[in-house]
Amino acid sequence: MHQSSESGAPAGSSVAESSSLSEWQNEPRIVSLQRRSLVLLIVGQVLGSFGMGASPSVGILLAEEVTGSETLAGLARTSATLGAALLGIPLALLATRGGRRIALSAGWFLAALGAVALICATVTDNIALLIGGMLLFGAGTAAMLQSRFAATDLARPLNRGRTLSLVVWCGTLGSVLGPNLGEPGTVVSRRLGLPPLAGAFVIALVMLIIAGLLILIFLRPDPLLTATEHEHRDGRPIKRRSIRQVFGTLWSIRPARFALVVVIGAHLSMVSLMTMTPVQMHHHGSSLTIVGITISIHVLGMFALSPLVGWASDRVGPVRVIMLGQLIFIGSSVAAMISGGNEGWTMISLFLLGLGWSCGTVPGSILLSESVPADVRTSSQGMVDTAMNGFAALAALISGPLFALVGFGGLSLMAVLVAIPLLAYAVRIDRAVVVAH
Structure with missing residues (x-):
């Protein structure tokens, strides 16, 4: 199935070929675990993406307000994407060692820490806190991206595409609602005595913490560790690289x-x-x-x-x-x-x-x-x-x-x-x- 040369046939190009190599994924226990894991990943994705939605809307306004410079504001806006790029591999390595549960919850919690830094940036007008918060906020994007792969760890080969795309699609709910946190955030800011733009990140903080706790507490047994265990049983040695x-x-x-x-x-x-x-x-x-x-x-x-x-x-x-x-x-x-x-x-x-x-x-x-x-x-x-x-x-x-x-x-x-x-x-x-x- 896995081509390690310049051979042309891509793995997974034949559905029948692919499905014949993963019979353990048809076991009732695995099917039930996959269904439960998928529900948790979808809920976590919606909550997390809702919190992350503050970045492209309120985050842009915050960057311009704190920096007072279009050039520096552009750098701050790019920081979230850079953060996702920098944390993609570390979170994947963490998943390899500790499972998806640890890696995904770490991503959501790091993003929550970024939200705290951004709240502080609104209070202090500190550019370093702004950029640092945006970088950490990128961990949420990395977690969102890894969630789509986590959904396929136990999926049957016939259903991998639909499973992966379902998690991508469900993230849309939060991505569409999240950018509209400005008005509710203003209400929160008034009640907490914070600057107007801070409230959106307070809401984001709550959503990101809930997403992290949901995955950390309930994503058990871990889908990736379960898949790895069955790969071992099938005689395929798993080595760290x-x-x-x-x-x-x-x-x-x-x-x-x-x-x-x-x-x-x-x-x-x-x-x-x-x-x-x-x-x-x-x-x-x-x-x-x-x-x-x-x-x-x-x-x-x-x-x-x-x-x-x-x-x-x-x-x-x-x-x-x-x-x-x-x-x-x-x-x-x-x-x-x-x-x-x-x-x-x-x-x-x-x-x-x-x-x-x-x-x-x-x-x-x-x-x-x-x-x-x-x-x-x-x-x-x-x-x-x-x-x-x-x-x-x-x-x-x-x-x-x-x-x-x-x-x-x-x-x-x-x-x-x-x-x-x-x-x-x-x-x-x-x-x-x-x-x-």
Whole structure:
């Protein structure tokens, strides 16, 4: 099943082949444990993402208020993404050693500590607390990302895509509600005698602590440790690997390497265009209300159809869904290039951009998990999350200068230049699978 060479057939490309290697996942005890774990992960995801939702809305206002500088405010806004990138691998290594329960709760608690720092930043106008709090807040993003992989630890191969995408989709509930913490936060701030922006982070603090406690107390038996135990019973030795060994193994497996590049490419294209869309629309006279609706449509494209994307990945294979995702990215870029500031075309472009991201990230995550050996799977997942967040932070930083240099059409063209090679490579892999079977 695991290809350690340049062989073309990706692990998991054949559902029948995949399912025949994991009979223990059909045991009633495992099925019951998977169902219970999935419910806990979903509830934790909703609570945690609700708390994390304060970052892109109230966090932006806080950054501008504390720093008084657009440049420094931009650095503060990027810090949360950098924090997620820096903590992706450590949390994955913690999961390898102590299980998902310890790693996920640690992520939520670190984010809660970040919320405390941000509350203090509102009181003191301290830039160091602001940036440090945003970095720690990124641990929540890392926990959200790891939760999607945790959902597949005990999942049947036939259901991995749907299970992973369900956790992604449920996080949308918090992500949509979280950015609206400003008004309730103001009420909380008045009652606690805090500055107006602090209240949103007080609410976030409570949500993040509850999410951490929920996972720490109730996620037992641990799904990852249970899966590892069965891997041992199946005669597959689980060895601890260094980061260098993990990356070497991941990079030597063509499907895994491809999955890594797909997830990074999806994040690069999405963040680059999404970050500069409000600026582009503002330049063409769009109101803040229309800009907000456009971003909401984009978020809808990212998450609303993710269960369908996961189902399709299970039915036709992740590689073919990745192919579809690249075509959607190209369509989004074309719509952006011809929009000329037209609000309707911009909304269509941003919806397709979100859907293309979903059709890259969900099947890419599934393909990675199916392709790598058990002894590097969790660490590889953390490495992919670190890479996608690292490149997202880079994309957010350079999108402004690139926008000034080549305009919105130039940024859109760059997304096409990312999508076309990935589409060609996906077609090549898919043909190799067809020939192999």
